[in-house]
Amino acid sequence: MSRYNRHIILSEIGQAGQNKLFNAKVLVIGAGGLGCPVLQYLTAAGVGTIGIVDFDIVEISNLQRQVLFGTSSLGKNKAKAAKQRLKDLNENISIFAYPEKLTHKNAIDLFKQYDIIVDGTDNFESRYLINDACILTNKPLVFGAIYKFEGQVSVFNYKNGPSYRCLFLNAPKEGTVPNCSEIGVLGVLPGIIGSMQANEVLKIILGIGKVLTGKLLCYNALTLQNTVLQIKRNDAIIESVVNDASSFNEKLSDFNCELEYLEISIKDNIIEENIQFIDVRESHEQPKVNGLNVSLIPLSNLENNLDKISDSKKKALFCQSGIRSLHAVKLLHINNIDNCFSIKEGATDIIEHIKELQNISSNES
Amino acid sequence: MNITVKYFGQIAEVTSKEEESLEFTGTLISDLLDDLYSKYGLLKTKDFQVAQNQELVSIETKLTGNEIALLPPFAGG
Numbered sequence: 077m078s079r080y081n082r083h084i085i086l087s088e089i090g091q092a093g094q095n096k097l098f099n100a101k102v103l104v105i106g107a108g109g110l111g112c113p114v115l116q117y118l119t120a121a122g123v124g125t126i127g128i129v130d131f132d133i134v135e136i137s138n139l140q141r142q143v144l145f146g147t148s149s150l151g152k153n154k155a156k157a158a159k160q161r162l163k164d165l166n167e168n169i170s171i172f173a174y175p176e177k178l179t180h181k182n183a184i185d186l187f188k189q190y191d192i193i194v195d196g197t198d199n200f201e202s203r204y205l206i207n208d209a210c211i212l213t214n215k216p217l218v219f220g221a222i223y224k225f226e227g228q229v230s231v232f233n234y235k236n237g238p239s240y241r242c243l244f245l246n247a248p249k250e251g252t253v254p255n256c257s258e259i260g261v262l263g264v265l266p267g268i269i270g271s272m273q274a275n276e277v278l279k280i281i282l283g284i285g286k287v288l289t290g291k292l293l294c295y296n297a298l299t300l301q302n303t304v305l306q307i308k309r310n311d312a313i314i315e316s317v318v319n320d321a322s323s324f325n326e327k328l329s330d331f332n333c334e335l336e337y338l339e340i341s342i343k344d345n346i347i348e349e350n351i352q353f354i355d356v357r358e359s360h361e362q363p364k365v366n367g368l369n370v371s372l373i374p375l376s377n378l379e380n381n382l383d384k385i386s387d388s389k390k391k392a393l394f395c396q397s398g399i400r401s402l403h404a405v406k407l408l409h410i411n412n413i414d415n416c417f418s419i420k421e422g423a424t425d426i427i428e429h430i431k432e433l434q435n436i437s438s439n440e441s
Numbered sequence: 442m443n444i445t446v447k448y449f450g451q452i453a454e455v456t457s458k459e460e461e462s463l464e465f466t467g468t469l470i471s472d473l474l475d476d477l478y479s480k481y482g483l484l485k486t487k488d489f490q491v492a493q494n495q496e497l498v499s500i501e502t503k504l505t506g507n508e509i510a511l512l513p514p515f516a517g518g
């Protein structure tokens with residue numbers, strides 16, 4: 077096939093190597109700064125089956141580094157938007173989008189369907205979940221993580237090599253290590269680190285070169301210094317993960333617990349309260365909600381309009397169906413704006429509810 | 442003994458430098474950390490692992506190498 081000619085003419089790859097790529101199944105978790113370049117190169121290389129897990133949506137501040145997305149992707153789920161772009165890049169492969177959060181409940185079944193797992197997430201909770209699920213399903217884990225101008229790359233759980241827990245046993249205390257959305261990141265850095273991850277994936281599939289196992293590569297974009305540190309496998313740590321397998325499914329993800337108190341219903345008598353209502357839909361979206369004091373701040377531009385959000389009042393955000401407004405609440409939370417809630421119902425239901433209230437009050441008078 | 446200490450990520454922010462050369466008279470890596478804790482107060486609040494001559498080691502290891510690195514975990518992606 078002429079598409080893969082530049083691979084096939086390499087004696088180290090050839091048609092046999094290209095066939096290996098086509099038969100490989102890779103699951104990429106997180107279609108963000110790291111996930112985008114990983115997905116782009118694996119798709120272009122002709123990896124035959126690619127899964128994308130991401131529950132999040134594309135925001136304007138993502139476009140500085142998440143190179144699969146454009147302005148037309150704003151407000152869309154990342155896994156789905158990435159799949160759409162990748163289908164255009166290579167229609168000959170199978171791409172599966174999982175627009176959901178990876179949890180202890182779904183991880184094992186999902187990982188079993190793939191050969192290699194790529195970690196492109198942005199939080200420790202997911203990183204340890206992925207590591208442990210890779211141990212339990214015996215899948216190699218291609219790890220990448222970034223901080224401002226520095227990156228870390230490694231391949232864990234590969235041919236009896238060490239796991240992420242052999243390097244850092246437990247997650248640091250919450251809030252002690254900031255992520256990109258809190259502290260910033262040089263846009264090209266995840267491009268470099270993600271490309272290194274894609275390179276490790278291809279080497280594992282093709283069986284060429286030296287896989288970065290038992291080592292952590294530390295890259296500094298400002299000094300161009302590469303430091304490679306040796307990591308030893310700690311059998312006791314890995315064994316304890318294996319021994320804990322039976323309780324794995326029962327572990328609750330913190331995120332899912334959080335959701336419940338971030339959401340409210342329009343029927344919870346919130347209209348009477350001193351609340352700032354925020355419509356996070358784009359300006360052209362209908363129907364408009366009248367009769368309430370509503371601020372119009374589209375999700376795609378939310379972070380540039382934080383000054384329009386009341387400090388003192390409770391904030392109730394809404395959109396067409398309650399999905400984008402929930403993301404908006406999380407976004408505000410990241411920006412240290414609390415006392416925000418997402419209305420579960422969409423704009424149409426809210427209008428309906430206002431009408432009902434008006435009918436009741438006119439009947440009473 | 443003269444050693445070079447390298448700092449990564451948030452640790453380099455606490456020390457305001459990416460590496461430094463130090464004169465060390467103790468025995469264990471934990472002794473070196475005690476010196477660093479008294480020099481950089483915030484260091485104690487940070488999570489990190491220690492590498493000696495590019496190899497991850499426990500802090501109870503005897504300090505024999507000439508290069509020590511303090512490596513924090515990164516969350517970002």
